[in-house]
Amino acid sequence: MTDISPTTHLDFKWPRGFDDTALIKISQAYPNLIHLNVFNNRSLTDHSIIELVSRCPKLQYLKISWSGNITDKSIYEIARSCYCLRHLGISGGKSSITDKSICEITRFIPNIQSLNFNNCKKLTDTTIHALVGSYLGLRELDLSDCKRITDIGIRQIAQCRNLEHLALNYFKFLSDETICIIVQSCPNISYLNLEFCRAIDTAVEAIAQSCHNIEYLNVYETGYVTNKSISKLAKMRSKIWELELGYCKRITDTAIKDIAHNLSDLKYLGLRFCSDISKEALETLNPDLEIGGYHTIPSTL
Incomplete structure (x- = not known):
């Protein structure tokens, strides 16, 4: 794709046929993305998330909900690529993120205001300690069903x-x-x-x-x-x-x-x-x- 779209906001809720290939194409077509919300697609993996954040460093709002097998690999890349991020939501699905990657978020992204880790069952009190230590100005927090906290x-x-x-x-x-x-x-x-x-x-x-x-x-x-x-x-x-x-x-x-x-x-x-x-x-x-x-x-x- 040679033309760069000025589009900055995209929302996909209950998308059909939305997989890694689709998300990678979006990252290639819309490098100026500021806001991306993908809800209830269980086909996404680290592969497309890593590609997305490396190509769209201007992201301020990123929410991937109930969307497949996402691990610490994605979170590490988000931490290193999306310095401007204000909202991060990685929730549900087969999410297997841990305290270690959340600590990376707090190290590299200074201005987070909203976090959603709903149903991230591997997170513990270590995550809370890291968040409180870095984001005292936090405005929104969802920790629903994080059973180890x-x-x-x-x-x-x-x-x-x-x-x-x-x-x-x-x-x-x-x-x-x-x-x-x-x-x-x-x-x-x-x-x-x-x-x-x-x-x-x-x-x-x-x-x-x-x-x-x-x-x-x-x-x-x-x-x-x-x-x-x-x-x-x-x-x-x-x-x-x-x-x-x-x-x-x-x-x-x-x-x-x-x-x-x-x-x-x-x-x-x-x-x-x-x-x-x-x-x-x-x-x-x-x-x-x-x-x-x-x-x-x-x-x-």
């Missing part, structure tokens, strides 16, 4: 006081004390995903007390959240537009009425298997509100 490691995140987006799904061992420390230290959090984290009222009340800008909160199947904390959250944080309470079976009409009265900007409310909520309470909610799991509430049938 411990509660002690997660607690270090509290040092990143500018965090706005934090996802810790599937950290079933996560203590309420750690959640409290993080939200009290990071008051700018607007997006917090604690799905399957087994949080209790203490943690949710700390979120209500500290996170002044909270807009999205997911406590799906946390088990021990009750009306007490959800009512407090509704009364104190009126900016919330999405609230997921699925499988929080202790939620009743009391919390629903407080949500209806206080959360006027709410667009989505997840209530899957919240079986102690009456039809009358649901009718107090905005009729335009999307209610997830509505069909599972017996009293509405």
Whole structure:
């Protein structure tokens, strides 16, 4: 290809027939790429990732999600080639990256603001230590389902006081004390995903007390959240537009009425298997509100 395209942003979600050959052709055709997002293609390997970053050194946003067999080799090349990178997402699929390569990222790329390592199961507390040591200004972090990271490691995140987006799904061992420390230290959090984290009222009340800008909160199947904390959250944080309470079976009409009265900007409310909520309470909610799991509430049938 002799013509160089001025294109700088490309997004590929659920692409068909997208393999190493396709990604290499993209890197050849678009050397000025700044933003590349490839989602859910399991055919990519280190070969094409290495070729991409060597040919597109201007990349600032690179997200490769659920996209094949990616190892430390790719991360090493990213570290050495993409000095300008601001967002890096390598998540899911057969990703087998380790702490060693993440430490290389922190050595060579100084201005990272957003990281997504969802489902990177080989990462440990060493990764957290490296990130906190290099990126105190980090704004977005997704460590969902990174099973080898411990509660002690997660607690270090509290040092990143500018965090706005934090996802810790599937950290079933996560203590309420750690959640409290993080939200009290990071008051700018607007997006917090604690799905399957087994949080209790203490943690949710700390979120209500500290996170002044909270807009999205997911406590799906946390088990021990009750009306007490959800009512407090509704009364104190009126900016919330999405609230997921699925499988929080202790939620009743009391919390629903407080949500209806206080959360006027709410667009989505997840209530899957919240079986102690009456039809009358649901009718107090905005009729335009999307209610997830509505069909599972017996009293509405």
